[in-house]
Amino acid sequence: MTMTADNVQPVSDPAATPPRLLAAGHSADALAHLSAFGPRRGLRRADLERELERSGLTGRGGAAFPAFRKLAATTGRRAPVVIGNGSEGEPWSWKDAVLLANAPHLVLDGLLTASEALGAARTVLYLHAAAVAPVAAAVAERSDAGRVELIEAADGFVAGEASAVVNALQTGRAVPLDRTRRLSESGLDGRPTLLHNVETLAQLALVDRYGGDWFRSVGDPERPGTRLVTVTGDVAAEGVFEVPTDATVLDIVARAGGEARLAAGVLLGGYHGRWIAPSETGAAPGESAGAGVVHVLGPQRCGLAVTAAIVQELAAASARQCGPCLFGLSAMADRFAELAAGRLAPQAAAELARLAEAVDGRGSCHHPDGAARLVRSALRVFARDIHAHAEGRCLRSAR
Ligand code: SF4
Incomplete structure (x- = not known):
């Protein structure tokens, strides 16, 4: 859309x-x-x-x-x-x-x-x-x-x-x-x-x-006011909404006709953001709001496949000026593709955690940090999916 x-x-x-x-x-x-x-x-x-x-x-x-x-x-x-x-x-x-x-x-x-x-x-x-x-x-x-x-x-x-x-x-x-x-x-x-x-x-x-x-008369006293959020993914009506900063993820997704508790995960803050589990959507996005992106992953979509595609895009977006960003992000993209495909999934997950540490804070800009944050959150929120992929199964019917 x-x-x-x-x-x-x-x-x-x-x-x-x-x-x-x-x-x-x-x-x-x-x-x-x-x-x-x-x-x-x-x-x-x-x-x-x-x-x-x-x-x-x-x-x-x-x-x-x-x-x-x-x-x-x-x-x-x-x-x-x-x-x-x-x-x-x-x-x-x-x-x-x-x-x-x-x-x-x-x-x-x-x-x-x-x-x-x-x-x-x-x-x-x-x-x-x-x-x-x-x-x-x-x-x-x-x-x-x-x-x-x-x-x-x-x-x-x-x-x-x-x-x-x-x-x-x-x-x-x-x-x-x-x-x-x-x-x-x-x-x-x-x-x-x-x-x-x-x-x-x-x-x-x-x-x-x-x-x-x-x-500051509305919103979270720590970060007051309203903010614009873009809600995309598996919701009835993707769109941009103005919400108070203390609105919960659950409420924000409901504005777009979605049900966050039934999702496989929700990505806050966009490609440089972090995945949260459905059980965590009762809180406001807080410092994870980033530029206001809220992407809902429906129960039939595979978070590993979606994250693999994003990491691929992040690697391609590197301005190719800093070694850790140029080489580290493309290595992360390769390992995540293996993870999503179920090849050597436990080893790929361990290597991804190591790579996230290695690139974090090592670029001239925050691009590698954002990629590391996304990867770490995916390894946490989709841990059950990683086990399933290692056994040659996917918990979701659509990738
Ligand atoms: S860290 Fe930033 S400046 Fe360095 S290559 Fe990556 S995108 Fe370019």
Whole structure:
């Protein structure tokens, strides 16, 4: 299924938190946006930093770094650059595309507020090809967004990694940089660079309007607010949903018409995420939420076969710059294929655990760490499947 602005599911359960990011409805133009949210305040830097700290807002692109710390860290002698990252390279995520199609003005508000607060020299939106048109239409509707540079993102799983975005904008090569300095000190054009996922910017726009206390009035006190999740897999209606951050996996899957307790497993956070067992779905995703991907593996699908295919894709996505990533991930892909095929399954499982240790933290970016996390979780959650495969059986009828 291809996710579009038309099949985003609005929050319709009256017991659920009212939508925040999607409160202006489908494909909101400037008028609908202003009717729903009112004008932005455009807080000055110190005030914005204070309200962001009070809000507890964390990044929605995967790393969940506190937004106020990122703002505070963006310093230097030269005027900074602010980048909104809407490249969304994660294969099972459409939440940024849905946000940009439905609430482009909220993203622009957040981007412009951050840019003005920092006195930015450049203000860039780096967008998946599908998102360029709705954002360009929104820019054309407003008088304050003329300086925003809209740049189409490169395709590719690692192309959305923060330093890969800066590299793509600087050199045209969308691969991570081997970095010794933080982007907040020296990024695009050698300037201090603040890079946020577009959902984080939309959330920042809400903090700017309504303040930190309002923001943290819903959700998990440790990571407050709402978040967008993309629910895919064996559910009645795949889609993007806005949920409070304390919504359980069970509830999130139910929004899409699925039953998490009956699943073979649920993948949280996408290809760099981790599998959880059905018995663990009564809790919120917490720090495993990543960029909001929730993939449901129905009881008839084999978690080993699905994970083997993902690890193969992760190995192919390596930017081939770091030895442990280049060689380690392809070895992991080979061993996982053996595991899924039932060849030497116990030995392959032991070797995979060893390889996960060997690649973890050994790349210039977090690509190998994400692969190691996925593999370790699969070995744990699908342990019974590994035994069955070793005996030449599969517990699931479909692979
Ligand atoms: S860890 Fe892998 S993806 Fe990341 S920079 Fe190194 S080779 Fe590229």
